[in-house]
Each structure stands twice: as structure tokens, then as C-alpha cells.
Amino acid sequence: MPAIVTHRNKIVNNLQLAVLGRVHPSERYSSSVSASNPRIVVLGSVNMDLITRTPSLPDPGETVLGTSFTTSPGGKGSNQAIAAAKAGVMVSFIGAVGDDEFGDTLRRTLSDAGVDDRALRTAAGSSGIAAITVDDHAENSIVVVPGANERVRDLTDDDLAAISDADILLCQLEIPLATVVTAFEHARSRGVVTMLNPSPVQDLPDALVAATDVLVVNEAEETRLGNRVNEVTHVITTLGARGARYRGSESFEVSAPRVDAVDTTGAGDAFAGALAASWFDGPRKAVEWACVAGSFAATRPGASTSSGTREDIDALRDAAAG
Template sequence: MSQPRIVVVGSVNMDLTSTVSRFPVPGETLLGTAFATAAGGKGSNQAIAAAKAGGDVIFIGAVGDDGFGRELRQTLDSAGVDTTLLRTVNGPSGVAAITVDARAENSIIVVAGANGSVTELTDSDLDAIANADVLLCQLEIPLATVVAAAKHAQLNDTTVILNPSPVQDLPNTLIDAVGILIVNQTEVEQLSSITDRVEHLVTTLGAGGADLRSRGSAVHADSPKVTPVDTTGAGDAFTGAFAVEWILDRSRALHFACVAGSLATTVPGAAASSPTRTAIEDLLESSA
């Protein structure tokens, strides 16, 4: 199997996860039942997911010169992600404060830290994007950098996949460069004015699977039934797996990604929950 070349330009955070029976109301203090730290950030999560799903992945982003930064780099390295273009800058790494309730639902507060320093692309970054099959982006780093990466990818016939989270107004230059937009049910409503402008629109539906609307066709894929433990990072596992399979076998990319996203909910954490290609293939085969 030839490995798809995936470049991810995005964020990397340390996730600080607290588990509670229910979410607190404003002004309330609750006793949690567990606490854990783990590598996260939508960019890093998707890079790891793509690497574990069979991609040859390069990550472009930044960590701080703190202990978190060293640990975040090591996590990416251990997952098989190329971190040659991951910068280390003065100051703290990005962090995400995550709360998970008894229903496996989550709420997240992200503090950008070093991610905010990714304000320009180097010649090496641009070369990597130009030589990739897919450029995968999110919106947890400065928007101008995402736009620059997408425009360069478009000029070099690299497929641009955008997961526009957290949602914000998107400039026309970015919309015009995007080949595939991957959104959840909330995001598709917030971006309804622009979704018909992209060639391929993927809408994730949680346990309900996902829809793919291409110009002239529509496809739905169901998610396999699993017992969820933590939904954090499930969308990122879906997106990373989809990016890989879109290059390898477009006809089954949606189903492949749904299986990856479902498997991710069965393991606590974000980066660690992304399944291997073998695990995805095994569940695909058993559910066929």
C-alpha cells in the first residue's frame, strides 16, 4: 500500500481532562472523579489519527519551550508523525481544559499558547505542502496562516481538507481553495451560507454516522454500535482517517472514517484514542 502524503498545519495542546458526574452551573464547585493529562489539539490529533490510519504525515505547528512542549513533540514522534517542521518557541505550549460528564459528553476551553505564534510559513513548510497529496487544516492557529497554506496547496494541486473548528467567518480566498469541508451538525448550520460553495461537504452525525455531499451525488455511512467512554477527539479521528482513505479508496472513505471515529470513543483521551489501520479494517470487515 502506497502511503498518502498528508501535511497537517495546525495546533498542538496539552489536554487537561477532568471527569465529573455532570457539568457545573456558573458559580458552582463540583468534586471530580478523575484527572488526566494527554496530548491534544485538533491539528495534532488529526495528524496522529492520519498516521495511525496509514498516512505518511508531516506536522507544521509550534510548541513552547516548557515541559508540555517536550512531551507533545514526543507524542507526535511516537505516533510516527514527522515533526521536523514543528517549531519550538519561547513561552508556554497550548493547553485545553476539558470536562467530561457521565454521559461521555465534553466541554472544552482552549488557550492557544505557542499555537498563536504560527503566523507565517517557511520555505520548507511550503515545499512540504506542495509535495503532499492532502493539506489538512483546522482553525486553532491564526487564520491568515491557514489561508496562506490553503492557497499554496491549491496552486500545487494538493487537495485541501478543512475542519473549520472553532467556527469563524471564512474569507473567500480560503473557501475557494477548499476541496473538502468536514463539519459537525452544529457547524454545518453555522456555515450554511458557504457550504454549497465547496466541492465536497462531509457532515458528521455522531453515533448517526456521516453524510457526504458531492456535486451531483450524496452518500450516507452508518457508524458501528459501540459503548462510548469519552467522545473527546472522535471527530479528529474521523477527519484524519478520512484524509488518508480519500487518497487510497475514495469509495469507502466515509465508512472508513465513521469506523475510526466510533472506535475513538471507546478509549479515554484524544490523541491516544485514534485507532490503528488494522483495528479499523477489522471492524469494517466484521460489520460488513
């Protein structure tokens, strides 16, 4: 059995950063940031979400009338980075936006949330977009056009250095798979905890599975991956409104707080970001807190805009317990 990954000594000292005049902007999201907070690097996608609301999702070949249309920054990588930053930890983002009208907005959204965007490159062409349809029951369907995300094919020396300095590397699969493999192998060689949310789900190469410490999947993704999930030390399966299941150093299931869901689009990404932010508290506490974060996100519209601060998440946890 591989060693259990719970904590490492590569924790960023905020006091040292303050002395150097480089206190990270994520500190404004929490009154309790301490020197023990991990540094997270998120390598992934950033999209503009094009959101249509309709009473019911259309069946194949069916046309339905929508009730509203909005745009909102998203992308699984960006959403998870913002969720982690709002939870009060230090987050850097590696990815790409286009040189179109969406690019500046997407970059500003990350920066405003307290995410270090210095490794976010601008590529020629369009930014990634996600066409999202949400029904009156808060269920959704999503089609992603990668755009600039497809051009995240090479990691620079600065990218690799940022990963080396991290405590956790969090990735998804909305950028080229080969880039994720390279990043995970590099992270593993430097003792960095690797956390993979394999969405959109696809066949995973042996090298990626071997370099993954923590796998975060939903039930459909778990079924699609089959026995491959058993090759990873820690597996967390999200169960929607029911909560989440953990299999690793022990096995357990955690319930999610009951909420009046408005939009579930960002719930899974809020879960992943919160899980990364709290991972060094131990799997049980991390999964419990991530479930609360996912439930909170479901009470608000949008993706990156729906995740809560540490105070928001703690308040919902306390209300559910009381």
C-alpha cells in the same frame, strides 16, 4: 461545478525512500503500506489536554465535584496527524510548541506516533492547552488556550516546500486564520488537495472557502456556516453516533458502528485523520472508513491516544458487518 478531487499523481514512492534510507516511521503502524499511499501534511495545533472527569457537566455558574484529573497530549492538528499516521500513511506536521514542560512531551508524542515533526517549531512561552471536562455519558466541553499555536503566523520556505510535495493538506482553525489561508492558497496553486476542519468555527474569508476542496464539519458547525458550505465541492458532516453525511459528486449518509462510548473527545479528530488517509479510495469508501475510525476512538479515553491503527479500524468494521 468545480472538478471533483479524488486522485492525483503526486503519490510518494516508498521504494524510492527506502533506497535513500528514509523509510518513514509511520510504516510500522501497518503491514500493508504500499507505494500508492498519499503523503499528508497537517498544519495545525498541538496542545496538552487537561482532562477532568465528572458525573455531569456543570451549568453556567455551577460548581460540581470531579472524579479524576489527567493530562494527555492533544490539539486538533496533532490528533488528526496522529490518526492519519496510525492509519498507515505518511504524515508531516507543521506547528509550534512552547519551551515549557509540555513542549518536549508534545513533540515526542507526534514522533512516537510516526509523524514527521521536523517542521514543528519551539516558540518562547507556554504550549497550547485545552481544559476538557468529560461526563459519565461521554459528552464533553472544551476550552482551548492557544499558547504557542498563536505564534504559527509565518510559513517558512521549508514549510511551503513540504506542502508542495504533499498530496493532501489538512488544516483546522486553532492556529491564526491568515496562516491557514496562505497555506491553502499555496497548496491549491500546486495541485494539492485541501481539506479543512473549521473548528473552532468562525466566519470564513472568501479566499479560504475558494481554496478548500473538502470541508469536514459537525452539525453545529454546518449550521453556523450556513450557505458557505455550499461553495465547497465536497462537504462531509459528522453526525455523532449516527455516522456522517456526504454532499458532493453524489449525496449519501453513512451509519457508524454501534459501540459502548467511553470518551468522545477524540472521535471527530480520528474521523478527520482517517478521512484524509483514505480520501483517494473515493468519497464513499473514505467516509465509511472514517465513521468506523471515529467510533473506535470513542471506545478509548483521551484524544490523540484514542485513535486506532488500520488493523483496529478494519477489525471493528468487519465485526460490525458480521
